[in-house]
Amino acid sequence: MSKETLAEQIANRLRRDILRGKLPPGTSVKERDIGADMGVSRTPIREAIRILSKEGLVELRPSRSPIVAISDFKEVADQTTVLIELEKLSAELACKTATDADIDHLASIVNYMSENFDTIDPLDMFEVDMSFHTALASSSGNRALAETHSTFLRRLWRARYLSARQRRNRERVVNQHTLILDALRARDGQAARDAIDYHLWRLAEDIRSVIEQESANQET
Amino acid sequence: MSKETLAEQIANRLRRDILRGKLPPGTSVKERDIGADMGVSRTPIREAIRILSKEGLVELRPSRSPIVAISDFKEVADQTTVLIELEKLSAELACKTATDADIDHLASIVNYMSENFDTIDPLDMFEVDMSFHTALASSSGNRALAETHSTFLRRLWRARYLSARQRRNRERVVNQHTLILDALRARDGQAARDAIDYHLWRLAEDIRSVIEQESANQET
DNA sequence: CAATAATTTTTGGTATACCAAGTCTTCACT
DNA sequence: AGTGAAGACTTGGTATACCAAAAATTATTG
Structure with missing residues (x-):
């Protein structure tokens, strides 16, 4: 039921x-x-x-x-830009408001990824990755922010999904997540923003290449 | 029809x-x-x-x-936080992408406000103020951003409306808008962000006082 | 054959009807 | 009088029917 x-x-x-x-x-x-x-x-x-x-x-x-919806290239890029900004804000706020439980939760996600990242199915890994970012937004304590962030995450789901499948070096992701987590633990808002910025900027690049490739295929 | x-x-x-x-x-x-x-x-x-x-x-x-929806205090504060971040991003992007026509349009709004700010009806003034911020978001060239920004602007409409009615010194608003416009003209992204931050932070304060006052009345 | 007018079809927008899950009222029973 | 059960009522969820506008198709005409 x-x-x-x-x-x-x-x-x-x-x-x-x-x-x-x-x-x-x-x-x-x-x-x-x-x-x-x-x-x-x-x-x-x-x-x-x-x-x-x-x-x-x-x-x-x-x-x-x-x-x-037809997600042309600029559209996806624009949405990514907004997502990054929202997540940077989330990280900054989370540095002030995240509870120990929040941080533990994030840590457990990173841990899980790091311990299983060569055995886990790429798709599951992707879901876990998503949950990290969602949890981060939640721990900002700002509901409106978390909801909006979630909306954009969902809009970009397909693009991220495609880019996650082809990505080889997942170790990079774990390292970057760890950086974010460290900044959060240190309650260093600026460091957290920077870590997110760096991390998601790489994501944006991945998405860009996927979209370009896809639209190139479509021309054929 | x-x-x-x-x-x-x-x-x-x-x-x-x-x-x-x-x-x-x-x-x-x-x-x-x-x-x-x-x-x-x-x-x-x-x-x-x-x-x-x-x-x-x-x-x-x-x-x-x-x-x-019952807008409790934290809710409104949270939404304001997001709005500020979105508008800062808008301003930064607009510094890169705004066309001359965009800037002219913004300038005309500021002009109108400055020339009429002691004769115009507060409500109309408020609408003009809103249009400035909307136009700014639009000139970022990022549709997703402009739409989300608009959503938050609308959610905060009532709070802003109440705060605008009681505000005496509208001159301050004109000056701050001018600052934003100057930064835009100079294509100085950081300055634009700062100008927005300063401007909207004042707004946040106004909203805070209005909400507190309103909820105090409601207790009675 | 081309162009355009007429008609048929498709499809979204709106109204109405029915249903199920709560809510409230009432009345019987202790 | 207090309690609880039954039933009437309220209200959102879903189904169905009808309508108008836009497309697509067919027919008609030059």
């Missing part, structure tokens, strides 16, 4: 399909078709589409089928 | 009522009642409520009437 509303379930399912690439960008999302597929009426589907629209995953067009 | 969908019109109307205080925090927003008042069915109203919920103006509760 699920306590979620139907619309939320549908939103979750559609979100997964979009992020995993089952519904590639540009695909039209027709209320009736989806409804027929999933055996539910248009109403909750409509609502689910609105949810995803606010998350930036689908694009609403007046009197036209919504489509899966 | 309006090109907006009914749901959007309703959302706009409800948003205005909430921000202007006609629907004070805690008021329950019942689909059927609103529908009866405005002579429309529940469907678009339901959708409007979802929109406002994503904007943080109303709070959805499982199996319960949504209520107008």
Whole structure:
């Protein structure tokens, strides 16, 4: 039994399909078709589409089928820029407000990654990586910030997912996470900002290369 | 004739009522009642409520009437923190990307404020002030940033509105806007960040005092 | 054959109806 | 009078039906 509303379930399912690439960008999302597929009426589907629209995953067009958002290169770069800024702020705030439990939690994530980083499945590793950043944002104690951060993290999920798959040197990630954690432990806001900046800047580069490669393939 | 969908019109109307205080925090927003008042069915109203919920103006509760969001003090402070960070980023980016037209537009707003700041109605002045910040975010050339910024600006609308009404020294605002504009013209990203930081920090103080005062009244 | 007008179809927007899960009221029983 | 159970009512969630606008298609005409 699920306590979620139907619309939320549908939103979750559609979100997964979009992020995993089952519904590639540009695909039209027709209320009736989806409804027929999933055996539910248009109403909750409509609502689910609105949810995803606010998350930036689908694009609403007046009197036209919504489509899966096409993330052109600049769009992704822009979103990454915002994400970095939000996470830097999170780190800085977390230096003041993070509890010992918060830090322990982050440490355990880093630990897990470092101990398993050559045996773990890349996809699982990716999920763990995400959880580190989410936990960091949460420990800022600023709910609005954590939520907005989470939204951007989700929008960039696909790009990050693709870039994480092809990345070889995961050791780098562990080291950088450790740096962030150290700054947090030292309660050094500026150091934390710098560590995040450096870490995510590398991410941005990875994403850039993936997007370029993907759009190059699409031209073909 | 309006090109907006009914749901959007309703959302706009409800948003205005909430921000202007006609629907004070805690008021329950019942689909059927609103529908009866405005002579429309529940469907678009339901959708409007979802929109406002994503904007943080109303709070959805499982199996319960949504209520107008209660903005406790920390919540507003947190949102202000995020807004400041977003606007600092906007200013920094704008130093690189703003076109001459963008800067001219901002300059005209500052000009208008400076020339009319003792004759203009406080409310209109407030709207002009808002447009300055919105225009600044837009000239960053980062759509995701501008949209998120706009969301937070809107969430804080009521608090800013209240603080703007009681503020006497609007000259200060004009001066600070001029500083921001100067930094922009000089394409000095750091100076722009600092100018924004200083300007909005004052705003945060104003908001703080208003909220404290309001919640004090509410205790009575 | 081309262009355009008419029509059919598709699709989102809105209204209405029904249902289930709470909430509140009321009334019976101790 | 206090307590609790039953039922009426409120309210959000979902399904279905209808409408209008926009696309796509077909027909018509030069």
